[in-house]
Amino acid sequence: MQRLFGVLCLLAALSLSLSQREPGAKWVESPNSGSRNGKTPKWLIIHGTAGGASAENIAAGFKDPKAQVSAHYVVGRDGTVVQTVDEKNAAWANGRIEAGADSWWTSAVNPNHVTISIEIVKPKTDNSDTMSDAQKNAVFKLAKNIISRNPGILKGWANASGGITGHYSISPQSRKNCPGPFPFEELFASLK
Ligand SMILES: [Zn+2]
Numbered sequence: 001m002q003r004l005f006g007v008l009c010l011l012a013a014l015s016l017s018l019s020q021r022e023p024g025a026k027w028v029e030s031p032n033s034g035s036r037n038g039k040t041p042k043w044l045i046i047h048g049t050a051g052g053a054s055a056e057n058i059a060a061g062f063k064d065p066k067a068q069v070s071a072h073y074v075v076g077r078d079g080t081v082v083q084t085v086d087e088k089n090a091a092w093a094n095g096r097i098e099a100g101a102d103s104w105w106t107s108a109v110n111p112n113h114v115t116i117s118i119e120i121v122k123p124k125t126d127n128s129d130t131m132s133d134a135q136k137n138a139v140f141k142l143a144k145n146i147i148s149r150n151p152g153i154l155k156g157w158a159n160a161s162g163g164i165t166g167h168y169s170i171s172p173q174s175r176k177n178c179p180g181p182f183p184f185e186e187l188f189a190s191l192k
Contacts, residue, residue, distance in 0.1 A: 018088060019086050019088060020086055020087030020088050020149050020150075021083055021086060021087070022073065022081060022083055022142060022145055022146070023145075024081065025073065025081040025082060025083040025142075026055075026056070026059075026080065026081070026082045026083070027082075027083055028056070028059040028060070028062075028063065028082050028083070028084050029063075029084060029085075030059070030062040030063055030070035030084035030085055030091070031063070031065045032062060032065065032067060032068055032069055032070040032085075032091070032092045033070055033084075033085040033086075033089045033090060033091050033092060034089060034090050034092075034112075035089065035090065036088070036089060036090045036113045036114075037090070037110070037113045039109070039113040039114050040114070040150070040152050041087065041114060041115060041116045041150045041152060041153055042114050042115075042152045042153055042154075042161070042162035042163075043111075043114060043115045043116075043153060043158055043162055043163060043164070043165065044115070044116050044117075044118070044143060044146060044147070044153050044163075044164045044165075045093065045094055045111075045115045045116070045117045045118070045164075045165065045166065045167055045169070045170070046117075046118055046120065046139075046164070046165070046166050046167070046179045046182055046184075047071060047093065047117055047118065047119045047120065047166070047167045047178050047179050048119070048120050048122040048127035048129070048177070048178050048179035048180045048182075049074070049119050049120065049121050049122055049127075050122060050124075050125050050126065050127045050177070050178070050180075051122075051123065051124075051125045052121055052122075052123065053121070053123060054076045054077070054078075054080070054121060055074040055075060055076035055080045055081065055082040055121055056076070056080070056082060057121075058074045058082075058119060058121060059074050059082040059084050062074075062084045063084075068092060069092050069093065070084050070085050070091045070092050070093060071084065071085070071091050071093045071117040071118065071119040072084065072085045072086075072087055072091045072093075072116050072117050072118065073116075073117070073118045073119065073142060074118075074119045074121060075118060075119070075120055075121065075135055075138050075139050075142065076121045076135065077121055077123075077131075077132045077134070077135050078132070078134055078135070079132075079134030079135055079137060079138040080138070081138055081142055087116055087146065087149060087150065090110070090112040090113050091112060091115075091116075091117050092112055093112065093115070093117035093119075093167075094111040094112050094115055094117065094167065094170050094171070095110075095111075095112065096170070096171050096174070097111065097170055097171070098170070098171045098172055098173040098174060099172075099173060100172040100173065101169065101170050101171070101172055102158065102165070102169045102170070103160070104158075104159070104160035105169070105170050111170050116146055116150065116153070117167075118139060118142065118143070118146075120135065120139060120179055120182070121135070122179070122180060126177055126180070127177045127178060127179060127180030127181075128177075128180055128181065129180070129181070130181050131182075131183075136183070139187075140186075140187055140190045140191075143164070143187060143191065144190070144191055147191065155188060155191040155192070156188050156191075157184070157188070164184065164187065164188070165184075166178060166179045166182060166184075167179065
C-alpha cells in the first residue's frame with residue numbers, strides 16, 4: 001500500500017510538472033484541443049475575439065465541442081486571464097494556412113502544433129478596439145510567462161525560427177483583422 005502511494009505521488013508530481021498552466025489564470029477546460037504531435041511551441045499568436053463581452057464568456061464558447069475552436073488563453077477587458085487548453089497541448093486556433101501567409105507556414109506542419117494562442121477580448125466585431133490598460137498589463141505579463149515556460153518562442157517579430165505575430169500571419173484572407181490594433185513593438189520592448 002505504501003509503495004502504491006509512493007508511485008501515485010510520483011505520477012501526480014510528474015503530471016503536474018508536465019502540465020503547463022499560468023499561475024492565477026481561471027481554468028475552464030476546452031475539449032477542442034489535441035496532441036502537439038511531438039512538436040514544441042515556437043510561435044506565440046495574438047488574436048482578437050471580434051465580439052464578446054468577457055473572457056469567461058468567450059471561454060464558455062470554447063467549451064462547446066461543436067464549435068471546434070479554442071485558444072490557450074483569453075484575456076478580458078478587465079485583465080481577467082482564462083486558460084482553456086494546457087500549453088503542453090495544441091489549441092484549435094490557427095487551422096487554416098491561406099494564400100499570402102508568411103512563408104514559414106506550410107502544409108508540412110499544422111500551425112496548431114507549434115503555437116500558443118492568446119485571444120484578446122475585443123467587443124467590436126471588426127477588432128478595431130485597442131486594449132484597456134488592465135488588459136494590456138495582463139497580456140504582457142502572460143506573454144512573458146509563456147515564453148519563460150516555452151523558451152523556443154523568440155522574443156520579437158516572428159520569422160522562420162519562431163517568434164510573435166498575429167493570426168493574420170497564417171490566415172491573411174479570412175483573418176486579416178485578427179488581432180486588429182496591437183502594440184507588438186511595445187510588447188517586444190517589455191520582454192527585453
Ligand atoms: Zn484569430
